[in-house]
Amino acid sequence: MQLPAPRGPLTERLFAELARPPHDLGPPPAGPGPYGDRHYDPCFGEEDAQLALFVCYELHYQGFDGVDDRWEWNPSLLALRERLETWFEGWLARRVPRPPAPPSRQVPRALAALVAADDGPSLSAYLRSRADTAQFREFVVHRSIYQLKEADPHTWGIPRLLGRPKAALVEIQSDEYGGGRPERMHAELFRATLRGLGLDDSYGAYLGLVPGVTLAISNVMSLFGLHRRRRGALLGHLAAFEMTSSLPNRRYSQGLRRLGGDAGARHYFDEHVQADAVHEQIAAHDMCGAFAAEHPGLTGDILYGAACALALDRLFAEHLLGRWREGRTSLWETDAEVTVR
Ligand SMILES: [Fe+2]
Ligand SMILES: [Fe+2]
Numbered sequence: 001m002q003l004p005a006p007r008g009p010l011t012e013r014l015f016a017e018l019a020r021p022p023h024d025l026g027p028p029p030a031g032p033g034p035y036g037d038r039h040y041d042p043c044f045g046e047e048d049a050q051l052a053l054f055v056c057y058e059l060h061y062q063g064f065d066g067v068d069d070r071w072e073w074n075p076s077l078l079a080l081r082e083r084l085e086t087w088f089e090g091w092l093a094r095r096v097p098r099p100p101a102p103p104s105r106q107v108p109r110a111l112a113a114l115v116a117a118d119d120g121p122s123l124s125a126y127l128r129s130r131a132d133t134a135q136f137r138e139f140v141v142h143r144s145i146y147q148l149k150e151a152d153p154h155t156w157g158i159p160r161l162l163g164r165p166k167a168a169l170v171e172i173q174s175d176e177y178g179g180g181r182p183e184r185m186h187a188e189l190f191r192a193t194l195r196g197l198g199l200d201d202s203y204g205a206y207l208g209l210v211p212g213v214t215l216a217i218s219n220v221m222s223l224f225g226l227h228r229r230r231r232g233a234l235l236g237h238l239a240a241f242e243m244t245s246s247l248p249n250r251r252y253s254q255g256l257r258r259l260g261g262d263a264g265a266r267h268y269f270d271e272h273v274q275a276d277a278v279h280e281q282i283a284a285h286d287m288c289g290a291f292a293a294e295h296p297g298l299t300g301d302i303l304y305g306a307a308c309a310l311a312l313d314r315l316f317a318e319h320l321l322g323r324w325r326e327g328r329t330s331l332w333e334t335d336a337e338v339t340v341r
């Protein structure tokens with residue numbers, strides 16, 4: 001994967017430094033915004049900060065061409081990442097009210113109630129019956145950022161668990177990774193969807209084309225996955241993902257069929273209709289329910305993680321539908337065109 005184009009002074013400087021051998025970046029900027037007090041401009045800085053955080057996290061996944069692997073644990077880079085994480089945690093806190101902490105036994109029910117109360121606009125209904133091919137392609141371009149590493153951020157949680165919740169998480173992840181068959185890995189199925197739409201199926205190909213809201217969807221998973229103290233939120237996040245997947249994926253498949261997509265391109269969506277109906281139960285009861293029983297003090301974190309997943313999904317839907325309503329692209333560059341192979 002190549003480093004994308006910078007989106008402001010932060011990424012401009014960071015990407016230039018990453019092209020060099022690992023060295024000390026100096027102290028990270030201070031203050032509430034990514035640039036410190038004086039330069040804080042939430043509208044201007046947000047894209048810059050989400051992209052910088054995404055790139056810091058990506059060093060723990062596949063890394064970048066031309067960026068030394070040793071940057072991953074460079075203390076000054078980690079200090080910058082922590083600075084960005086503090087900003088991002090505030091960004092989340094302003095957008096996601098913390099749900100009340102339920103008693104342990106009621107966690108699966110509280111998760112279901114949170115999901116049922118979600119009244120965000122339905123992106124899947126639009127994609128099923130109204131989107132044109134260009135819009136469907138844009139949707140898939142956004143989704144490629146996470147879907148080509150599907151399940152990886154939640155896998156960070158495995159060594160942080162014991163017993164029943166660990167077994168439940170491994171059971172879900174095993175399906176996500178194809179149960180030992182590489183061609184059935186969900187990330188691989190998604191590559192077939194990209195190819196079916198004439199898009200580039202290589203990892204991170206569209207990183208430079210997606211806006212901050214799409215990056216935030218991945219960043220929140222890495223934030224929860226890479227911090228043990230956030231393990232409750234990580235599990236709640238995964239549960240909300242699985243509990244809101246089956247019906248939308250059925251609609252995505254119907255929409256793609258309407259637009260002429262063949263079975264191979266639709267396979268990813270069809271697979272999730274069945275698989276996530278099962279994962280939903282495992283995630284809510286065996287994973288979150290059992291974890292809550294062992295950690296009654298973390299039930300609020302589980303619900304908060306789920307609320308973050310739902311809120312970001314809503315922001316994402318609002319962004320795409322809003323842009324399309326105005327007849328504009330939902331991608332990052334206003335003149336962006338998706339390269340069709
Ligand atoms: Fe999946
Ligand atoms: Fe799943």
